[in-house]
Amino acid sequence: MDGIFDVLKNIRWHDLLDIALVAFIIYRIILLIKGTRAVQMLLGLAVILIVYVASQVGGLRTLHWLLDNFLSSIILVIIVIFQHDIRRALMHVGRNPFFAGLSYREETEVIDELVKACVIMANRRIGALIVIERETGLKDFLEVGTEIDARVSSDLLTSIFLPYSPIHDGAVVIQQGRLKQAGCFLPLTQNPDISKNLGTRHRAAIGLTELVDAVAIVVSEETGKISIVVGGRLTRDLDATSLKRVLKRLLEPRPGGRK
Numbered sequence: 001m002d003g004i005f006d007v008l009k010n011i012r013w014h015d016l017l018d019i020a021l022v023a024f025i026i027y028r029i030i031l032l033i034k035g036t037r038a039v040q041m042l043l044g045l046a047v048i049l050i051v052y053v054a055s056q057v058g059g060l061r062t063l064h065w066l067l068d069n070f071l072s073s074i075i076l077v078i079i080v081i082f083q084h085d086i087r088r089a090l091m092h093v094g095r096n097p098f099f100a101g102l103s104y105r106e107e108t109e110v111i112d113e114l115v116k117a118c119v120i121m122a123n124r125r126i127g128a129l130i131v132i133e134r135e136t137g138l139k140d141f142l143e144v145g146t147e148i149d150a151r152v153s154s155d156l157l158t159s160i161f162l163p164y165s166p167i168h169d170g171a172v173v174i175q176q177g178r179l180k181q182a183g184c185f186l187p188l189t190q191n192p193d194i195s196k197n198l199g200t201r202h203r204a205a206i207g208l209t210e211l212v213d214a215v216a217i218v219v220s221e222e223t224g225k226i227s228i229v230v231g232g233r234l235t236r237d238l239d240a241t242s243l244k245r246v247l248k249r250l251l252e253p254r255p256g257g258r259k
């Protein structure tokens, strides 16, 4: 007990700051990887650590030597395993908010037009993939199709995705509230756990959002269902009301905000 009091007595304010910073970093890391495959990998590493300690206690020298060598390069292993998550975290530094420079009315209009377009396309069984950039720039992750730079309107979105439109294949990209590109090809997910029933349109939406914080909306040509994908997670079968609610939450329009 005295030992604890001695330690507490000798704590300086730098130590408290140190502990608070480390706690904050750990908290942010947990938030970042929560619900992703990184959690399973972290559990795998924890099991290896337990076996390592057990091998030392149990005197299993060869196993201990093997794990000792593996764990001595653990920093490299962590960087390789979590490269996507680390990249995502670092890219948050370069902020590029979706609605920068738009008034609240304009923000709401963009969401209304998106929802209207998705409902029209869903009813007509027109397949669509719409990517909305948030803080992380998408330049490095897409194969650019056709530059557009137009106001987001349901008519324009619907006509882009009509099957005979020359740019209906691929994704439309919305940046800072404007429709910037169409016909973009996105990286497909490599996640083996994704349902076999999901085709490449859905896989592209999942693949891109695993790498960046963008929001992807998918309208299925086959089923007419609307899905939203964020952080590699797909929420299916949204109606107009729930799509609008989710988009508002993810894109955060603020009443009485800018302008």
Ligand SMILES: Nc1ncnc2c1ncn2[C@@H]1O[C@H](COP(=O)(O)OP(=O)(O)OP(=O)(O)O)[C@@H](O)[C@H]1O
Binding pocket: 127, 128, 129, 168, 169, 170, 171, 184, 185, 186, 187, 188, 197, 198, 199, 200, 201, 202, 203, 204, 219, 220, 221, 222, 223
């Ligand atoms: N890498 C990609 N990036 C962007 N769009 C893609 C990509 N791969 C395929 N697509 C789009 O998906 C369309 C094919 O969709 P597919 O039927 O394979 O997927 P799906 O997920 O089953 O969608 P749906 O339910 O609409 O049929 C292509 O015509 C193309 O427009």
